Amino acid sequence: MLYIVGLGPGSRDLMTQEALDVIKKVHTIVGYATYVRLIRDMLEGKELVVTGMRGEVERSKKAIEIAASGEDVAIISSGDAGIYGMAGLVLELASKMDQHIDVRVVPGVTASIGAAAALGAPLMNDFCHISLSDLMTPWDVIKQRVDAAAKADFVICLYNPRSKGRPNNLREALDIMLKYKSPDTVVGLGKDVARKNEIETITTIKDLNEEDVNMTTIVIVGNQNTYVADGRMITPRGYTL
Template sequence: MGMINVVGTGPGSVANITPEALQCIQDADVVIGYATYLDLITEYLADKKVISSQMMQEVQRCTLAFEEAEAGASVAVVSGGDPGIYAMAGLIYEIAVERDSDVEINVIPGLAALNSCAARLGAPLMHDFVAISLSDLLTPWEVIEKRLHAAASADFVIAIYNPKSKRRESHIEKARDIVAQYRPLTTPVGIVTAATRDNEQIVVTTLADMLDQEINMQSCVLIGNESTYTWRNKMVTPRGYAGKYQLAK
């Protein structure tokens, strides 16, 4: 019996893959993943069996991982970002339950899009925040809307995943309009596209102007709370120190 390591490769660049994740890829007999993510780590795939596929073939990839592991292989299932955040770890476990599989499963964390993007924007996640995906492929839009209302009304900083695609051009507009019901249009918004990659783009704007910016499926949109402010083109969400301590000047 082999094993499955569900590996997070971080936001994109090899420099942002953790040593543990990289070691798992190097030690694997079989590497399985979405073709776009595998293309980012080709230098580590030599002499391995590589199984790649396109979007919306996640079930097939995970099923193949079990077939390979049950035949004795050490398998690395590659996810971008962190495999436990909108990625492959959950599906691997769901399929393990369905198969009642004895394959050993390990989840190897990676830098998630939200904290990788936050680092480029300054310090927008210093207080309570939520992550919400706008993809309605697996979650009904009515549920997503309900969550947006709840997060916005509770003054969470909001990290939006999967904000816009060719099929879902209006969802980010609806999300902005929902948040604008609870927050001023001057609220800072950060948009990071293709974090750490060669085509990385970083924009700091406002709730009023965010839809004028380029947003796509490689983007993560961070909407500040009522306390978030900008300084030298960075976003800062205070943790509350100024109200409790005298800050040094």
């Protein structure tokens, strides 16, 4: 059996029981070095297959190879493996094999959910996820998606918002949103959610300091009804109060 496991955003408390059980029972763990370090204390006596950044295809093929040999193996992702994680790639590669292997996707808490809980209740109405990384998706396509989501007044969760190689993508995305959203629209930042140096910040589109944002930050841009009360970011569901 090949398990594709979501570790959650970083804290052991936010790992699902199924994820904990799978990691405990399998003999081999395959993963990106940073994610392996997050659960290092759980891996004593296990075989480890570790690769660096952008080694996703290599990791997936190795996990499939191990599973095809008849051994139970887990390939790990941060957050939820099915949201910008390893699940899609592994399933794509497995579907092209002549030999059938059993695959199970084990869900995890994704960054937007972890950040939303820390910030308040910003995702109570319709929302979407958009990654600002153009490594896999052309930037023009990403801009179209940002435009459509802002026009429809979704709460927008931005993944991979800003890096040294993409310092301007966040600002460009926010400028697109300003075609439809007020500069005073509430924005929540969750940095290093559920990790040692976790930081939550509530601001607005106009006051957002881009220097506060990096690749470990989730940016949640509210809709026209999102507001702040008692330091909490709230998007009303629509109940009559």
